[in-house]
Amino acid sequence: MLIDFIQHQLQQFDEMAARIQAAPEHYIQFDSVSDFYKAEWLNDFPKGSTWAATGLDDGAEQFYAIIEYRNHFFSISCSEQIEIRCGIYDQ
Template sequence: MLIDFAQAQLHRFDELACRIQAEPEKYINFDSVSDFYKAAWLQDFPQGTIWTATGLDDGAEQFDAVIEYRGHFLRISCGEKTVIHSGIYAE
């Protein structure tokens, strides 16, 4: 049986993105952008995943993060309400 490594890694990314969407309270609990970058669950994404975050510093009440891997993304926006989107970028 042959396993497509790239496809397996995309599946791994998508599974974690779904878990975060289903239970954000288990994953999204930050007081600063630095806390986001230290989150242990970021290491569960496939190697090569890129993440960026803004907000939370200097008294900001809004937090935004984008996590990307090979065209797949997870976008997290926290403010009065937490909104999480995942998907695939259109080409």
């Protein structure tokens, strides 16, 4: 049996995104951008995933993060409420 490692990693990415989407209160608790980058759950995304965050510094209450692996993305936007989006970029 052949294993498609890229497909497996895309599935891993989507499953992690779904876990966060199902229970954001367990994952999205940051006081600073630095806290985001220290989050242990980032390591649960497949190797090769990239992420970036902005906000929360200098007393800001808004936060935005994007996590990507290949053409899949997962974004988190926190202001008055939490908005989570995930999907696949058009190629």
